[in-house]
Amino acid sequence: MGRSKHSTQVGAAPATATVQPGLVVGSHGRHCLVESPDGERRICHPRGKKSQAVVGDRVQWLPSTDEGTIERVDTRRNLFYRQDEIRTKSFAANLDQILMLVAAEPDFSEHQLARALIAAEAEHIRALIVLNKSDLPGLFSPAWERLAPYRRMGYGVLPLSLKDTGASGLAEVQAELAGRTTLILGPSGVGKSTLVNRLVPSALAQTGEISQALNSGRHTTTTTTWYWMDKPAGTALIDSPGFQEFGLHHIEPTQLPALMPDIAAHTGECRFYNCTHRHEPGCGVIAHVEGDERNGNSDADISAMRYRIYNELFDELSRPAY
Numbered sequence: 521m522g523r524s525k526h527s528t529q530v531g532a533a534p535a536t537a538t539v540q541p542g543l544v545v546g547s548h549g550r551h552c553l554v555e556s557p558d559g560e561r562r563i564c565h566p567r568g569k570k571s572q573a574v575v576g577d578r579v580q581w582l583p584s585t586d587e588g589t590i591e592r593v594d595t596r597r598n599l600f601y602r603q604d605e606i607r608t609k610s611f612a613a614n615l616d617q618i619l620m621l622v623a624a625e626p627d628f629s630e631h632q633l634a635r636a637l638i639a640a641e642a643e644h645i646r647a648l649i650v651l652n653k654s655d656l657p658g659l660f661s662p663a664w665e666r667l668a669p670y671r672r673m674g675y676g677v678l679p680l681s682l683k684d685t686g687a688s689g690l691a692e693v694q695a696e697l698a699g700r701t702t703l704i705l706g707p708s709g710v711g712k713s714t715l716v717n718r719l720v721p722s723a724l725a726q727t728g729e730i731s732q733a734l735n736s737g738r739h740t741t742t743t744t745t746w747y748w749m750d751k752p753a754g755t756a757l758i759d760s761p762g763f764q765e766f767g768l769h770h771i772e773p774t775q776l777p778a779l780m781p782d783i784a785a786h787t788g789e790c791r792f793y794n795c796t797h798r799h800e801p802g803c804g805v806i807a808h809v810e811g812d813e814r815n816g817n818s819d820a821d822i823s824a825m826r827y828r829i830y831n832e833l834f835d836e837l838s839r840p841a842y
C-alpha cells in the first residue's frame with residue numbers, strides 16, 4: 521500500500537484493540553490524518569457515513585495494521601461549512617474563531633466577507649477580521665474605511681503588514697490566536713500563505729508531510745491542515761484551500777437579521793413582529809440605513825452596502841432550490 525509507508529506506526533493491531541481518542545489534523549476526500557494524544561499520526565478511514573470526520577474533529581478510532589478506522593466522531597461544538605445548491609462543504613469543526621484575512625489589494629469583496637461572517641454567526645463562532653498590506657498607504661486607508669461598519673458592529677478588526685521580512689501588527693494578531701483554535705480564510709493574493717508561514721515556521725514542511733500521507737505521495741494543495749502553534753497552550757491554526765463562492769443555502773432568509781449584528785440591533789424596533797425589514801412601514805432597520813430616503817432618523821448606523829447585502833442575500837435564499 522502506497523500510503524502505508526508514510527504512517528508513523530507499523531505492525532499488526534493487537535487482537536484486543538480498543539478504540540482510542542484522536543484529533544483529526546488533516547483530511548482529503550474520505551480519509552483523514554488522526555493525531556493521538558502522544559502526537560503520533562496515522563491515516564484513518566471512516567467506518568461508514570456517520571463516522572466521516574473533518575479537521576478539528578475529536579474521534580474514537582480503532583487501529584488496523586498500520587492504519588486505522590474511525591469508529592465514532594465525538595459530538596461537535598460547532599461545524600463551520602458552506603452550502604451551495606447541491607452540496608455541503610465543511611471547513612472544520614470545533615472552532616473557537618475564524619480569522620478572515622483581507623488585504624488593501626487585491627480589493628476584497630464585502631459580499632464574501634459578509635457571507636463568511638454570517639456562516640460563523642450561525643454556528644456561534646467568533647470572527648476576527650485582519651486587513652493585511654498596511655504598508656500600502658494609498659490603498660490601505662480606503663480599505664480600512666470600508667471595514668468601519670464591521671468595527672462598529674463589534675467585530676475585531678486588526679491592521680497587518682507582512683512585507684518582506686518585516687512585520688507590523690503581527691503581535692496583536694498572535695495575541696488574538698493564543699489558546700484558541702482558529703480557521704484562517706481569505707481570498708487569493710491577500711497573503712494567507714505568508715501569514716501561515718510566519719505564524720507556523722514549520723508549516724511548509726508539515727503541509728508536505730500531511731498531503732503526502734493523504735495523497736499517496738502526490739503533493740496537492742487541496743488539503744485542510746491543522747497546525748499546532750503552541751500545543752501546550754492549545755493554540756492551533758487551521759488552513760483550508762481557497763474557494764469560489766460561499767454558499768449560504770443552509771440559512772433561511774428570515775434567519776438573516778439575527779446573523780447580521782448591525783441589522784439585529786434594530787429588529788426590536790419594528791412595528792410588525794414578522795417584519796422582513798425590506799418594505800414594511802415602521803421598520804426599525806430601514807430607519808437606521810445610511811442614506812435611505814425612507815428614513816427620517818438621526819442615527820444611521822447600518823451602511824447602505826450592508827443593507828444591500830442583506831437584501832440580495834434575502835432574495836437569493838428565498839429562491840426555491842432546483
Ligand SMILES: Nc1nc2c(ncn2[C@@H]2O[C@H](COP(=O)(O)OP(=O)(O)OP(=O)(O)O)[C@@H](O)[C@H]2O)c(=O)[nH]1
Pocket residue numbers: 652653654655656680681682683706707708709710711712713714715762
Ligand atoms: N505589500 C505587501 N505585500 C504583501 C504582504 N503580505 C503578502 N504580500 C504579498 O502578496 C502576495 C500574495 O501573498 P501570498 O502569501 O502568496 O498570498 P495568498 O493569500 O496565499 O495567495 P494565494 O497563494 O493566491 O492563495 C505576495 O506577492 C506577497 O509577497 C504585505 O503585508 N504587504
Ligand SMILES: [Zn+2]
Pocket residue numbers: 787790791795796797798800802803804805806
Ligand atoms: Zn423591520
